[in-house]
Amino acid sequence: MISVYYFGAIALILIGLYAILVKKNLLKILIGLSIMETGVNLLLISIGYVSGKSAPILSEGIGPSQAVDPIPQALVLTAIVIGVATTAMALSVAILIYEKYGTLNVEEIRRLRG
Amino acid sequence: MNGQYAALLIALPLISAFFVPVFKGMGKNAVRYFLILVTALQTGIAAWVFKEVYTTGQPIIVIAGGWKPPVGINLYLGHFAALFVLIIAVVSLFTAVFSISAVKTEPIDKYAMLFLLLMLGATGMIATGDIFNLFVFMEITAITAYALTAYNKTGEAAEASMKYIILGGIGSSFFLIGVALIYGSLGTLNMAQIAQLAATMDPTVAQVGLALIILGLAVEAELFPLNAWAPDAYQAAPHPITVMFSAFVVKAALYAMARILYLMQVVESWGSVLRLLIVMATLTVVVAELAALRQKNVKRMIAYSSIAQIGLIALAFALGTQAGVDAGVFHMVNHAIVKALLFLAVGYVAITLGGAELEKFQGLGRRMPLTAFAISVGAVATIGIPLFNVFWSKIRIILATLNVGYTWAAVLVLSASVVEAVYYFRLLHAIWFEGEGERISESMVIGLMMLFLAALVVVIGVYPDYVWELARKAGEDIFNVAQYVKNVPLMGVGA
Numbered sequence: 125m126i127s128v129y130y131f132g133a134i135a136l137i138l139i140g141l142y143a144i145l146v147k148k149n150l151l152k153i154l155i156g157l158s159i160m161e162t163g164v165n166l167l168l169i170s171i172g173y174v175s176g177k178s179a180p181i182l183s184e185g186i187g188p189s190q191a192v193d194p195i196p197q198a199l200v201l202t203a204i205v206i207g208v209a210t211t212a213m214a215l216s217v218a219i220l221i222y223e224k225y226g227t228l229n230v231e232e233i234r235r236l237r238g
Numbered sequence: 239m240n241g242q243y244a245a246l247l248i249a250l251p252l253i254s255a256f257f258v259p260v261f262k263g264m265g266k267n268a269v270r271y272f273l274i275l276v277t278a279l280q281t282g283i284a285a286w287v288f289k290e291v292y293t294t295g296q297p298i299i300v301i302a303g304g305w306k307p308p309v310g311i312n313l314y315l316g317h318f319a320a321l322f323v324l325i326i327a328v329v330s331l332f333t334a335v336f337s338i339s340a341v342k343t344e345p346i347d348k349y350a351m352l353f354l355l356l357m358l359g360a361t362g363m364i365a366t367g368d369i370f371n372l373f374v375f376m377e378i379t380a381i382t383a384y385a386l387t388a389y390n391k392t393g394e395a396a397e398a399s400m401k402y403i404i405l406g407g408i409g410s411s412f413f414l415i416g417v418a419l420i421y422g423s424l425g426t427l428n429m430a431q432i433a434q435l436a437a438t439m440d441p442t443v444a445q446v447g448l449a450l451i452i453l454g455l456a457v458e459a460e461l462f463p464l465n466a467w468a469p470d471a472y473q474a475a476p477h478p479i480t481v482m483f484s485a486f487v488v489k490a491a492l493y494a495m496a497r498i499l500y501l502m503q504v505v506e507s508w509g510s511v512l513r514l515l516i517v518m519a520t521l522t523v524v525v526a527e528l529a530a531l532r533q534k535n536v537k538r539m540i541a542y543s544s545i546a547q548i549g550l551i552a553l554a555f556a557l558g559t560q561a562g563v564d565a566g567v568f569h570m571v572n573h574a575i576v577k578a579l580l581f582l583a584v585g586y587v588a589i590t591l592g593g594a595e596l597e598k599f600q601g602l603g604r605r606m607p608l609t610a611f612a613i614s615v616g617a618v619a620t621i622g623i624p625l626f627n628v629f630w631s632k633i634r635i636i637l638a639t640l641n642v643g644y645t646w647a648a649v650l651v652l653s654a655s656v657v658e659a660v661y662y663f664r665l666l667h668a669i670w671f672e673g674e675g676e677r678i679s680e681s682m683v684i685g686l687m688m689l690f691l692a693a694l695v696v697v698i699g700v701y702p703d704y705v706w707e708l709a710r711k712a713g714e715d716i717f718n719v720a721q722y723v724k725n726v727p728l729m730g731v732g733a
């Protein structure tokens with residue numbers, strides 16, 4: 125029986141991939157990219173989950189043995205920031221494309237050929 | 239001197255990138271000369287690391303923050319990293335000098351910052367010993383590369399950058415899933431410890447994880463079918479940036495691919511991943527050479543040629559033998575020199591004559607003899623004619639391929655070389671035997687850089703032994719994983 129977390133995360137990745145492959149509007153493609161990144165982050169965080177343990181912060185009553193794996197949380201924190209930076213970069217390029225081409229339809233943005 | 243100073247290879251470009259806005263107030267030229275100063279310093283540090291590693295024969299391990307691996311992150315500057323960090327620094331120095339005359343229209347301060355971060359990202363990818371840190375450095379490289387591709391702010395540049403961002407975004411997501419699978423099954427992110435524990439890994443998980451990581455890196459490494467962004471980006475990016483893309487950004491991704499691949503060579507399903515990579519690499523060579531044949535824009539043509547050479551390197555790395563890896567590293571060094579020379583010369587022509595279409599190159603032999611000579615040396619060397627450096631590495635790759643028994647791959651790659659000869663000779667014909675023209679005065683500094691690179695091509699072509707020896711040691715560094723694990727001081731694990 126596959127865990128619901130894994131199933132959900134992989135479903136999100138596939139939904140994002142589907143949007144990137146099928147949609148024609150550039151902004152919808154970028155939304156797909158964001159959804160895919162969210163799915164990857166969820167997958168990473170669910171790998172570190174240990175059933176019944178609490179957040180990995182040392183405080184009263186919670187020792188090192190009662191916490192979930194802290195490493196994936198550090199990884200996800202980094203990956204979220206990277207994802208936001210990529211999205212910001214992509215959106216600024218999308219603005220530039222709209223200024224130069226007057227459209228966001230990927231089938232009409234075709235000046236570079238060969 | 240203490241080996242930990244090698245951390246400056248990462249720290250110097252990072253700090254300098256933050257100091258660029260300070261120099262911006264002192265005028266545009268201050269930023270330009272600051273860029274040259276920093277890359278020159280970086281070359282000095284890289285040369286010191288190179289000398290240190292090759293004289294002692296021991297890698298420099300930089301331990302971040304005093305936490306020994308696998309708890310902390312370590313940098314591993316072995317024979318390979320020392321060689322390529324030096325190449326990255328030297329190429330960056332050349333492109334920084336080239337940037338003085340090449341980048342005039344758009345703001346130079348942002349350019350300088352992104353330039354330094356691109357250099358930092360590539361250096362980090364080659365030096366790191368931690369798989370997630372590799373991802374972070376890969377993203378630094380990728381995001382700066384997206385921004386630099388769109389730097390000219392034309393419609394074409396924006397289009398090329400957008401393609402690169404979407405493909406790169408998918409690629410990095412795949413890479414991260416691969417990292418998640420490996421971490422989930424081994425519980426470590428340190429490369430040395432991954433190699434140590436790889437034998438205990440479930441073959442299916444290892445196969446899927448490795449395949450996802452290779453697909454993710456293939457976007458940066460320009461392997462078919464994930465390389466559609468590359469020719470567009472090469473055509474639309476500023477000319478100095480094209481030199482950097484071709485000379486080391488691709489190489490960093492290829493190295494990362496080879497490193498992770500060979501870390502896991504004890505896994506049962508390893509052979510099937512190698513076969514996938516061999517098919518991708520052979521297709522890259524064939525498709526790129528055929529596409530280059532029908533190009534009208536010279537920069538785009540050389541971009542396709544560069545992709546084809548990358549396919550050759552990937553083929554050599556995918557053979558799974560010591561001979562193949564050595565040949566691949568040798569080809570990486572040669573290709574970095576030759577393509578830096580070609581893109582430098584073609585970029586210079588495009589700046590001077592205002593465009594890189596084939597018609598602009600007619601009569602170049604009379605108008606700009608020095609540049610025309612540099613392009614000719616680069617073109618002849620890329621085809622792989624004896625007495626030029628690429629001949630030696632190409633023949634070693636073909637021999638290594640035949641030794642493993644992939645005759646079909648060797649035949650396809652060799653036939654692609656014939657196609658390559660056709661379009662390069664068409665370019666040479668246009669340069670030397672067509673068109674008329676007045677003499678245009680050429681820049682001394684850029685001429686000297688081109689002559690230096692051209693001399694390097696010929697010297698390595700006539701006396702290949704010294705560089706081959708360097709490449710052999712660097713190849714050993716990738717292939718011999720047992721030695722790699724032994725070199726990294728793993729705290730209390732398996733010892």
